[in-house]
Amino acid sequence: MTSLIRMGRLSFLTIFGIILIYPIIWLISASFKPLPEIFSTVNLIPSRFVITSYINGWKGSGQFGFNTFFTNSFLLVVPTVIATVLSSVIVAYGFARFRFPTKNLFFSLMIATLMLPNAVIIIPSYLLFRNLGWLDTYWTFIIPSMFATYPFFIFMLIQFFRGLPRDLDESAVVDGCNSFKILTHILLPLSKPALVSAAVFQFIWTWNDFFNSLIYINSVKKYPISLGLRMSLDTSSISNWDQVMAMSVLSIVPCLIIFFLAQRYFVEGIATTGIKG
Amino acid sequence: MNKLGIVFRNSDNRQWIGLLYVSPFIIGLLVFKMYPFLASLYYSFTDFSLLKPEKFVGLSNYIYMFTKDPLFFPALKATLLYVLFAVPGKLAFALLIAVILNVNMKFISVYRTLYYLPSILGGSVAIAILWRSMFTKDGVVNQFITGMGLPAIDWFGIPSLALISISLLSIWQFGSSMVLFLAGLKQIPKDLYEAGTIDGASKLRMFFSITFPLLTPILFFNLIMQTVNAFQEFTAAFLITNGGPLNSTYLFGLKLYQDAFQFAKMGYASALSWILFLSIMLFTVIAFKSQKYWTHYEDGGKF
The missing domain is CATH 1.10.3720.10 (MetI-like)
Known part of the structure; x- marks a missing residue:
């Protein structure tokens, strides 16, 4: 009887999983199909494999191809991720390990900004960046992330630091470590799962970001992958779905690789620190 | 330092350092969150396009x-x-x-x-x-x-x-x-x-x-x-x-x-x-x- 339930459970999970992942598999398979076949069959196996959609799609239709958009995405995302993780670690350490005046005030404000909608600050942010001359540069992403403007990561790291015993710090003080050395030599080596989770999340979110890029980045030369894809969607009026799909597949590859490399850290990680994704 | 000693009995310089660690967040909060938040409230009472300076119009946007x-x-x-x-x-x-x-x-x-x-x-x-x-x-x-x-x-x-x-x-x-x-x-x-x-x-x-x-x-x-x-x-x-x-x-x-x-x-x-x-x-x-x-x-x- 119980084995029957197990079988039922397993087959449900499998079938449901296949339905769930089918769109992604279909996208990948469609990108290798000849164009007329994309909208004529639900078969996942192409009648013949073509890679011309990748070659032509990569070149792009205008002056700039996807090599530019990919490079741009990395130039935007990597510094943003590094700045976010560094600033969030330092701020989280301050909150988790020290008692200072105004701490409760700023902690509450941090929790409040967790729920502050981006939509309500986007217009003044745009105007501010315009006055600072940052529009159409990646500074619009990098500089705010240097100032720990992602409360989600601060909160996550605070929760993690709280789980590390304070005795560690205290014995380091006895050994003559200053507070910064305690962070870099004692706490950070133990925080790898939390740091990896934060970096992976920020990578994926920034890589996939569309709204902020659309507003802050205007010249095609500087388009990250999300805007490049959107442009190919516009100009083609969808006559070359095969190329659009091939580039869509390429655009999700970095996220897929990072997700699968790091998933043991981070599906567990967010579950234990207890916050959204 | 004396005042701090009253507030936190065990405190030493390390506690003030906390504020230093948190300072990037405070700057970010003020510049990239609080300022835009309040500014958008102000702009919501103005007639403002990028071409001309803003003009206060009271509630007429909402009306x-x-x-x-x-x-x-x-x-x-x-x-x-x-x-x-x-x-x-x-x-x-x-x-x-x-x-x-x-x-x-x-x-x-x-x-x-x-x-x-x-x-x-x-x-x-x-x-x-x-x-x-x-x-x-x-x-x-x-x-x-x-x-x-x-x-x-x-x-x-x-x-x-x-x-x-x-x-x-x-x-x-x-x-x-x-x-x-x-x-x-x-x-x-x-x-x-x-x-x-x-x-x-x-x-x-x-x-x-x-x-x-x-x-x-x-x-x-x-x-x-x-x-x-x-x-x-x-x-x-x-x-x-x-x-x-x-x-x-x-x-x-x-x-x-x-x-x-x-x-x-x-x-x-x-x-x-x-x-x-x-x-x-x-x-x-x-x-x-x-x-x-x-x-x-x-x-x-x-x-």
Whole structure:
């Protein structure tokens, strides 16, 4: 009887999983199909494999191809991720390990900004960046992330630091470590799962970001992958779905690789620190 | 230093250093959050385009919005319907699958990873493109439907179906909420179920008297976060349906974007953003107030 339930459970999970992942598999398979076949069959196996959609799609239709958009995405995302993780670690350490005046005030404000909608600050942010001359540069992403403007990561790291015993710090003080050395030599080596989770999340979110890029980045030369894809969607009026799909597949590859490399850290990680994704 | 000594008896210089560590956050908060937040409130009372300096106009943006703007109420309606479809749908799947996944079995982590995958990719332009291609007239969804002998459906031509198709994109990403439910399920003491079994309670009964009440704090958290996000949805409406047909998917985020960045009505769009903010606040306050009727924060001792 119980084995029957197990079988039922397993087959449900499998079938449901296949339905769930089918769109992604279909996208990948469609990108290798000849164009007329994309909208004529639900078969996942192409009648013949073509890679011309990748070659032509990569070149792009205008002056700039996807090599530019990919490079741009990395130039935007990597510094943003590094700045976010560094600033969030330092701020989280301050909150988790020290008692200072105004701490409760700023902690509450941090929790409040967790729920502050981006939509309500986007217009003044745009105007501010315009006055600072940052529009159409990646500074619009990098500089705010240097100032720990992602409360989600601060909160996550605070929760993690709280789980590390304070005795560690205290014995380091006895050994003559200053507070910064305690962070870099004692706490950070133990925080790898939390740091990896934060970096992976920020990578994926920034890589996939569309709204902020659309507003802050205007010249095609500087388009990250999300805007490049959107442009190919516009100009083609969808006559070359095969190329659009091939580039869509390429655009999700970095996220897929990072997700699968790091998933043991981070599906567990967010579950234990207890916050959204 | 003397004053500090009174406040914190054990304190030394290390405590003040905390403020130094937190200072990047304080600067970021003031410059990139508080200032824009207050500035948008101010702009909402002005007539302001990028070409000319702002002019204070009192409440007229808000009055125009509620009395003249032909797209304000359609946008509000589309957004509310979207939230009402997408959020409960997402949370229901997240809870259901979490309960089924919550067993000690081989390969469970494989399934968990698989179900989480859509949450990783869901917000991207690539998936918006995929969704658009799947739900077009000759798309793969219709091929399945006609394959079963049913007539093809014009997903993007019928208002309610267009809204459903973009809501499905949100529901598809239930994995992130599911992971939190799973973490909650792991914390429920096993002996509660043992006691329930001894008392002869059915599985369904145990779900409603043990599992569900103990998960309500996580349900509450998921509800708040997902609703705040759903109110602001932009990418799906912009790339998949472009607001149509008949403004049925003209979400508030899309209206805000068009007024601010296509028509350069910065003052008016700021007023819109404040209405969006107040709607979200209203929902949050109601949710917090209602908490005492349905969330359960004690340990499970009462059962």
